[in-house]
Each structure stands twice: as structure tokens, then as C-alpha cells.
Amino acid sequence: MATSDKWRFPMTPTxxxxxxxxxxxxxxxxxxxxxxxxxxxNLNNEWPWGxxxxxxxxxxVALAGGGYxxxxxxxxxxxxxxxxxxRSAMLTSLIGYLLVMAGLFMDIGxxxxxxxxxxxxxxxxxxxxxxxxxxxxxxxxxLEFGEVATEKVQKRWHGIFKKIMPVLLIIGVLxxxxxxxxxxxxxxxxxxxxxxLWWSMLLPVFFLMSSFFVGxxxxxxxxxxxxxxxxxxxxxxVLQSLIKVSxxxxxxxxxxxVVDLVYxxxxxxxxxxxxxxxxxxxxxxxxxxxxxxxxxxxxxxxSKGGLVTFGVLVVAGVIINRMNVVFTGMSGFMGGFYFxxxxxxxxxxxxxxxxxxxxxxxxENFNILPKHRHGRATDSNVxxxxxxxxxxxx
Amino acid sequence: xSKGVLVDLTKCVGCGSCMVACKMWNKLQYxxxxxxxxxxxxLDAENWTVVNKVETKKGNESVWRFVKNQCLHCEEPxxxxxCFSKAIKKTKDGPVVYDANLCVGCRYCMLACxxxxxxxxxxxxxxxxxxxxxxxxxxxxxxxPACVGVCPAGALTYGDRHNLLSQAREKINSDSSxxxxxxxxxxxxxxxxxxxxxxxxxxLGFRTNITTRPLPQYTESILSxxxxxxxxxxxxxxxxxxxxxxxxxxARENKSGKDNG
Numbered sequence: 221m222a223t224s225d226k227w228r229f230p231m232t233p234t235x236x237x238x239x240x241x242x243x244x245x246x247x248x249x250x251x252x253x254x255x256x257x258x259x260x261x262n263l264n265n266e267w268p269w270g271x272x273x274x275x276x277x278x279x280x281v282a283l284a285g286g287g288y289x290x291x292x293x294x295x296x297x298x299x300x301x302x303x304x305x306x307r308s309a310m311l312t313s314l315i316g317y318l319l320v321m322a323g324l325f326m327d328i329g330x331x332x333x334x335x336x337x338x339x340x341x342x343x344x345x346x347x348x349x350x351x352x353x354x355x356x357x358x359x360x361x362x363l364e365f366g367e368v369a370t371e372k373v374q375k376r377w378h379g380i381f382k383k384i385m386p387v388l389l390i391i392g393v394l395x396x397x398x399x400x401x402x403x404x405x406x407x408x409x410x411x412x413x414x415x416x417l418w419w420s421m422l423l424p425v426f427f428l429m430s431s432f433f434v435g436x437x438x439x440x441x442x443x444x445x446x447x448x449x450x451x452x453x454x455x456x457x458v459l460q461s462l463i464k465v466s467x468x469x470x471x472x473x474x475x476x477x478v479v480d481l482v483y484x485x486x487x488x489x490x491x492x493x494x495x496x497x498x499x500x501x502x503x504x505x506x507x508x509x510x511x512x513x514x515x516x517x518x519x520x521x522x523s524k525g526g527l528v529t530f531g532v533l534v535v536a537g538v539i540i541n542r543m544n545v546v547f548t549g550m551s552g553f554m555g556g557f558y559f560x561x562x563x564x565x566x567x568x569x570x571x572x573x574x575x576x577x578x579x580x581x582x583x584e585n586f587n588i589l590p591k592h593r594h595g596r597a598t599d600s601n602v603x604x605x606x607x608x609x610x611x612x613x614x
Numbered sequence: 615x616s617k618g619v620l621v622d623l624t625k626c627v628g629c630g631s632c633m634v635a636c637k638m639w640n641k642l643q644y645x646x647x648x649x650x651x652x653x654x655x656x657l658d659a660e661n662w663t664v665v666n667k668v669e670t671k672k673g674n675e676s677v678w679r680f681v682k683n684q685c686l687h688c689e690e691p692x693x694x695x696x697c698f699s700k701a702i703k704k705t706k707d708g709p710v711v712y713d714a715n716l717c718v719g720c721r722y723c724m725l726a727c728x729x730x731x732x733x734x735x736x737x738x739x740x741x742x743x744x745x746x747x748x749x750x751x752x753x754x755x756x757x758x759p760a761c762v763g764v765c766p767a768g769a770l771t772y773g774d775r776h777n778l779l780s781q782a783r784e785k786i787n788s789d790s791s792x793x794x795x796x797x798x799x800x801x802x803x804x805x806x807x808x809x810x811x812x813x814x815x816x817x818l819g820f821r822t823n824i825t826t827r828p829l830p831q832y833t834e835s836i837l838s839x840x841x842x843x844x845x846x847x848x849x850x851x852x853x854x855x856x857x858x859x860x861x862x863x864x865a866r867e868n869k870s871g872k873d874n875g
Binding site: 254255256257258259263264265268269292295296297298327328329330331332333334336337340341342344345346347348349351386389390391393394397398405406408409410411412413421424554 | 657658692695696697698699700701714716717718719720721722724725726728730733734735736737738739740741742823824825829830832833834836837840843844847848851852854855858859861862
């Protein structure tokens with residue numbers, strides 16, 4: 221099925237809902253482009269950055285980090301046991317970045333000028349590095365996907381893509397390392413504005429580390445979901461070793477956070493009981509400490525429930541962290557009020573819906589999940605594959 | 615020589631002629647919604663300068679003070695360093711100016727500014743960033759900014775920043791009623807606009823806990839690491855890739871050797 225020349229996309233009720241949400245999002249995106257940011261969003265002079273930058277871009281890029289961390293582990297460090305999840309992780313990352321690009325495009329006020337930084341080099345800006353790296357990395361990921369795509373379409377190009385993969389992979393790990401950290405550097409200039417629990421010269425390091433350790437967590441969540449939807453057995457062993465990579469990095473992250481807070485004399489702010497302190501505690505306890513405990517207790521780690529809890533908590537923790545940097549940490553200084561408008565929510569939701577549909581389409585038509593490749597290699601029995609197809613239910 | 619303006623807050627009578635002159639010279643709209651004078655006045659896309667009335671205490675007596683607010687034109691502007699398409703630049707004369715043709719509309723300048731000055735045209739389809747340009751065209755022609763020219767109270771002095779600083783220092787040292795602080799001398803690494811006052815600046819709504827290190831230095835110290843990190847990490851990745859590929863090849867050869875033998 222995966223390599224057959226026919227295209228398939230069986231519609232289910234969930235997919236109809238996603239399709240409607242996606243279409244609505246697209247419609248509102250057109251509205252925003254025609255009528256401007258002011259009429260589509262609740263952004264204002266006190267809050268120039270809102271949901272689209274905070275969630276769609278800053279959080280989206282971090283959550284799409286599963287691609288580069290997996291590429292590093294599997295293709296560069298050559299840890300073969302992780303290779304079953306490599307393609308799906310990299311696909312999620314590609315889709316994630318495409319959504320980020322869309323979110324970014326929505327958020328720029330003078331969108332007809334989006335290409336300016338390519339010719340007018342404001343190289344002293346962190347955003348310049350972010351812009352170049354994200355654009356180039358999305359290109360690289362599209363080319364990387366070329367290797368997968370040419371297994372089905374334009375097959376004569378496959379050899380070329382295979383040949384250039386090593387270069388793509390190396391650049392494809394290098395670029396995210398640079399811009400994941402730069403997203404943190406964006407807020408270094410908020411010195412004295414961003415609440416001291418989050419502002420630090422180490423922000424780039426923290427952003428980089430969290431984007432790396434959230435990778436395996438995303439892969440875990442996504443593998444479980446895909447496993448359920450596509451009715452194939454998830455290899456818990458692979459996920460168990462994978463989340464240990466996260467666990468060790470989270471330990472280092474936790475220690476660095478504590479040392480950094482003490483060094484800057486901000487440790488006392490943690491237990492003040494104010495909004496900032498509580499949100500920081502939530503982020504650290506739910507998103508870092510509990511997952512570390514799950515990760516290093518063999519019993520919890522071995523269970524499916526433990527793995528899912530780990531994945532969900534780490535992902536939620538990183539989302540809360542980015543939201544804290546963009547909103548909670550800035551609110552004290554910014555004043556004013558901001559809550560995303562209905563249009564902002566619907567555009568964000570629409571983008572995610574489009575992403576999910578895209579993921580499902582690619583997974584069902586290309587060699588992404590290990591089951592398909594396995595099935596093709598050992599079993600070309602057509603009826604059996606048809607039986608598998610019935611179980612697609614998302 | 616970099617120009618600047620010295621604001622002596624003890625002299626301002628709150629007449630608002632500076633903000634009228636600003637509107638006229640820069641062809642800014644009067645709006646009913648945003649006031650440009652009084653306690654509630656705030657900068658926005660059409661208000662490049664406002665005069666705030668502040669009621670405060672000096673010793674035991676209640677006093678009014680009028681605070682002119684506009685872009686301070688930092689010596690090393692955070693907004694210009696944050697701009698990724700060079701739409702904001704510091705000119706040789708001193709003003710920090712904006713070029714809408716280069717602007718993408720990311721609004722990072724608004725976040726970067728330590729004084730929260732740049733404002734946005736939220737009601738436009740293709741909004742511009744708006745703020746005081748220090749009448750850079752007038753300065754270039756050898757004139758003073760429009761607001762300075764019309765001030766009837768002598769609260770605003772235009773000149774070389776260097777000279778203004780020594781003037782201000784002389785003033786606050788010779789008159790005991792002044793606070794011994796020139797706002798803008800060191801804030802954010804120094805600004806073209808300088809303020810002296812007889813009531814503490816924090817009581818007048820100034821941000822006083824501002825870093826004295828120029829803000830661009832924070833990010834530049836990080837950005838300057840990028841090439842080294844990029845090259846080093848790239849080399850390491852390539853090394854790891856080549857090493858692991860070779861190791862796998864050897865493992866495969868050994869395996870097939872064993873199978874044959």
C-alpha cells in the first residue's frame with residue numbers, strides 16, 4: 221500500500237472536522253492579510269507579540285525539534301535502534317516548520333516585504349539569524365523529504381537525493397542548533413523587562429536544551445497516537461531508551477537552572493507565591509521534575525502509561541515555558557491587556573488541523589512508519605494490507 | 615558631531631506647544647481617542663511626543679511637573695540592533711530614524727526598546743512603526759527639532775550632546791534644588807535626549823532601574839559566538855558522521871567475511 225502508485229486518503233468523521241477547521245483557518249488567514257493585523261488580532265502597543273509568535277512560532281519550533289534530535293541520534297551518531305522512528309520524527313518536524321513559516325507570515329505586518337532580510341542584512345539582529353536559519357532549514361527538510369518522496373514519485377531522482385543526504389543531514393542538524401538557541405537569544409535584549417525567573421544570559425542554552433529534550437517526548441506522544449490510529453504495535457523498548465536521552469539532558473537542564481537562579485540572586489523569587497513564581501514552579505515541577513522521576517524509575521518507564529505521561533508532561537512543560545517567557549514574564553513590565561482574539565485562535569487551530577491532515581496523508585502514502593517498510597519487505601500479501609487499512613480511524 | 619536635546623523639567627509649564635509643533639511638522643493626525651496632554655497622555659502612532667502632567671511631592675508640598683516624552687534616540691539603540699532588515703538606523707547627526715520601505719513589520723523593535731517608545735499603526739493593512747524622528751530632516755539642514763524651536767519656557771535646549779552634558783552638569787551642581795542625576799547620560803548606554811529635574815525621576819514615571827550597558831552588547835556578545843559555534847559544531851557533526859559510517863562499513867565487512875569463511 222505504501223509504495224503503490226495509487227493515492228489514498230480515506231475520509232473519517234475526525235478528518236472532516238479537521239478539514240472544516242483547516243478551511244476556516246485558511247479563510248481567516250486571507251481576511252487577516254487583506255484587512256491587517258489590527259482588525260484580525262487583539263495585539264496592541266503594549267503587546268506587540270501575541271499568540272502567533274508565542275505559540276505558533278516559538279513553541280512550534282521547539283516542538284518540531286524532534287526532527288533534528290532524531291537525525292542527530294540516528295543518522296549522525298549512528299544509533300541504529302532509534303531508526304524505526306526516524307522518518308516519522310523528521311516528517312513531523314518538516315510539517316511543524318511549514319506551519320511555523322505560515323504562522324510567521326501571518327504575524328508580519330508588511331508581508332509583501334517578507335523577503336527584505338534576504339537583501340537588507342540586519343545581521344546584528346538575533347531575528348536575522350532566526351529568519352535565515354528557519355528559512356534555510358525548512359528548505360533542507362523539504363530536500364531531505366525528497367529522499368522519501370522519490371520512492372513513490374519521480375523515481376529517477378531517488379539516486380541523487382540519496383547521494384546528497386549526508387550533506388543535508390549535517391546541515392539539517394547544524395541549523396536548528398543555531399536557531400533553537402537564537403529563539404532564546406531574542407529575549408536576552410529584554411534585560412530588565414523579562415521577569416528575572418526567566419531572563420538570563422543562558423536563555424539561548426536553555427532554549428536549545430529544551431528543544432532537544434522535548435524531541436523524544438514528542439516522538440513518544442506521536443508514536444503512541446500513530447500506533448493507536450494505525451493499529452500497529454509500538455516498540456516500547458525503543459521509546460524507553462529514547463526518553464533516557466531526554467532524561468539525562470533534563471537533569472543537566474535542571475541543575476543549570478538552579479545554579480543560574482542562585483548565581484543571579486533570583487532564587488528567592490521562586491516561592492513568592494505570585495503569578496510569576498507559581499507559573500515557574502508549575503513549569504519546573506510538572507515539566508521537568510516529575511518527568512525525570514518517571515524516566516529514572518525503571519518500573520514507570522517500562523509501562524505504557526508512564527511513557528505517555530512522560531511525553532505529555534514534557535511537551536506541556538515546554539509549552540508552558542515558552543508561554544511564560546512570552547506572556548507571564550513580560551506582563552509585569554508591559555502593562556495593558558492582551559487575550560488572543562477568536563480569529564487568532566481559529567487561525568492557530570486551523571494551522572494545526574492542516575498539519576495533522578498533512579501528516580496523515582503522507583504517512584498513508586509514503587514509507588514513514590516502520591510497519592509499512594516491514595510489511596513490504598516480508599509480506600506482499602494484498603488482502604492483509606487491506607485489512608490493515610481498515611483500522612485507519614483518526 | 616552627535617546632536618541632542620536637554621530637557622530641564624523645572625522649566626516646563628505644560629503648554630503643549632511642542633506637541634503641536636510636532637504634529638504640524640510631521641503631518642500627524644489629531645485623534646479624539648488618544649490625548650497628547652495631561653495625566654493620561656500616551657505615545658501612539660499619531661502622537662510622537664506627549665506632555666504628561668504628574669502630581670507629586672517635593673519635600674512636604676504638593677507640586678505639578680510636566681514631563682515631555684518622546685523617543686530618547688539612544689547612542690546605541692536597541693531597536694536598530696533588533697531590526698533584521700535595517701529599517702531602523704542611527705544617523706551620524708544623532709536621530710534614530712525609520713525607513714518604512716525596508717520594514718517587514720515584525721515589531722521586534724517595540725519589544726527591544728527599553729523605553730517602550732515605538733508604536734504601531736494597528737488600524738492599517740500595512741502598518742508602519744511610528745515614533746519621533748528627532749526631525750532628522752531639519753537637523754540635517756542645520757536647524758533644531760520642531761518642538762525645541764517653539765518652546766516658550768526655555769525648557770528645551772538643542773546642541774551637541776557633549777556640550778549639553780557639561781551644561782547640565784554645571785546646572786545641577788550649581789543649583790542645590792536639582793537632583794544630582796542627568797537622566798540619559800548613562801541609561802541604556804546613553805541617549806541623545808537628556809533630562810534634569812528637581813524631583814526624583816522615578817516619581818515622574820521614568821524607568822530608573824535601566825541597565826547602563828548598551829543593550830545591543832548583550833545580544834552581540836552572544837551573536838559573535840555564532841560563527842565559531844557553527845563551524846565547530848559542523849566539523850564535529852561531519853566527523854561523527856564519517857566515523858560512524860566507516861565503523862558500520864567495517865562491521866559489515868567483518869560480518870560478510872565471517873559468513874564466507
